[in-house]
Amino acid sequence: MTQKRDAVLSTAHDHAMHVIRPNVDAWNAAKVWPRDASDKAGVAGLTGLYAPEEWGGQGLSLADGIQVYEQLGLGDGAYAFALSMHNICTYAACGYGTEAFKQGWARDLTAGRKLANFALTEPQSGSDPMQMYTRATVNGDGTWTISGAKAWVSLADEADIYFTVVKTSDAPGHKDMAMIAIPADAPGVSFGPRYDTPSYNFLPMSEMYLDQVVVSEDNIILPIGQGFQGSLMAIDIARVSIASGCCGLMQAALDTALSYSKNRKMFGGKNIDLDGIQWMLGEVATDLEASRLLYRKAAEALGTPEGPLMAAHAKRFVPDAAVKAANTCTQVLGGMGLLQPYGLDRLSRLAQMLRIVDGTTEISRVVIGRALKKRAANLPDLPVPKGFGETDANTVTVAAE
Structure with missing residues (x-):
């Protein structure tokens, strides 16, 4: 293999x-x-x-x-x-x-x-899929009728089929969620205006509207009750995949800065001979190596109990490192870094986009924070040092002098 x-x-x-x-x-x-x-x-x-x-x-x-x-x-x-x-x-x-x-x-x-593309997010729900309004009704002949809207749909009006997460009732929670594949040419499928995304205009993104769309039961990917967990797994895979792509972006930015600085003459020598330039690019190189190790470990954990947390670590750290790398490499080129032919402005914008899609950096911090709370609950309480008093069973405070 x-x-x-x-x-x-x-x-x-x-x-x-x-x-x-x-x-x-x-x-x-x-x-x-x-x-x-x-x-x-x-x-x-x-x-x-x-x-x-x-x-x-x-x-x-x-x-x-x-x-x-x-x-x-x-x-x-x-x-x-x-x-x-x-x-x-x-x-x-x-x-x-x-x-x-x-x-x-x-x-x-x-x-x-x-x-194909995956459609989960809705205009009003963002990273909270519990607030889902897209509804599917199961008909007597086994077909499903679906109405609703999805947001930030990649390959909008370009993909041939959309794997769409839906609710099948108005009951709160996720136990009624399912995933069904909706062909792009099904009657009732339409798309809104394309989002204006200047650094990746070739990738169409928009809202997708579903108006009484009828789909065969053959297209059910995850049945009622499994849609939510399936979508979470898809998001975890996507988050680690984004971290992987960010490593390629970082390498591209670093190589551009190295190629430029090895020939740029300044102060009687080459830019790459300057300690300040070496330190800047050395930090990018270290962040890149750390990012590779982290996303690959996260990829190995997918499908295990540690998978969601490791995916969150990768999605929190690596895109941030990519933003920093793209900006640092732009700085190394100085004014030349702002010119389109070098591509660093595009890489900076892409890195920022990758920080946001499939869960912002802050959402990853929420996942990590919840894991830390669980770990804290299982740790032994620390003894109270002399000179400190307890106001209640769970709070330690400094004693009055």
């Missing part, structure tokens, strides 16, 4: 260097998703990373497959993000979809001939 993973990583690196990086500025100028590029990714085997070989996938583990986005991130973080979401859907389709759905969709998804 290691040999196969390495071959896939090499293919992803070539895709980043020869397909993404030379063309990303033109994609942004055209404001159109580069379907020819994602078609090439499919031919190269990058759109079915975790899917079984019997359905045309690579059969990689999550821990191995997630490393692909570090390579793709060398070209562009938004492109890596879009393919990561497609691969999550493909993973869900092949692992949990009905036999009829797999027969109709699996091979087209793993081959990249058709694209």
Whole structure:
């Protein structure tokens, strides 16, 4: 499996260097998703990373497959993000979809001939999926009728199918949630105006509207009662995938700064010979190594009880490090770092975007904080030092002098 993973990583690196990086500025100028590029990714085997070989996938583990986005991130973080979401859907389709759905969709998804995306967030709920208003009614013939709206839908009006989380009643909580795959051409599916995202204009994002959309029961990916937990797992995979892509972004920024500073003459020498420049870039290099270790450990933990917490650690630390790296590398270039051909302004904006999508840095801190509270509850109480008094059984305060 290691040999196969390495071959896939090499293919992803070539895709980043020869397909993404030379063309990303033109994609942004055209404001159109580069379907020819994602078609090439499919031919190269990058759109079915975790899917079984019997359905045309690579059969990689999550821990191995997630490393692909570090390579793709060398070209562009938004492109890596879009393919990561497609691969999550493909993973869900092949692992949990009905036999009829797999027969109709699996091979087209793993081959990249058709694209998929995940739809959970709603305009009014953000990171709180409990506040979900999209409703699905189960009809007498087994079909589902769905109405509602989703926000921040990637590949909006570009993907061929959307794996959508819905509620099936008005009861509070998540026990009635399910996930169903909604084809883009189903009557009643429409999209709002594209969000204005200047650093990744080629990636369409908008709201998706569902008006009495009827979908076959064959398209149920996760049945009633499993939609919430399934969506949380998808988010954890997405968070670690984003951290992986951020490492590619950091490497791209660092390499740009190194390539510039090794030739830039200043104060009788080269910039790279200056201690201040070496220290700045050395800190980026250390953050990059730490980020790689963290996201890879988090990827190995996915699907275990430690998975959600490790995903939160990776999503909290790595995108922050990427923002810092992009800004530091821009500073190393000075005024030249502001020019579009060097790409650092684009990397800075992308890093900020990746801090926010699939759970902001602050949401990750909430997850980590809750874990710390649980750990604290299981630790022994500390003895009260002399000179301190207790106001109650749980509070220690300084005694009056």
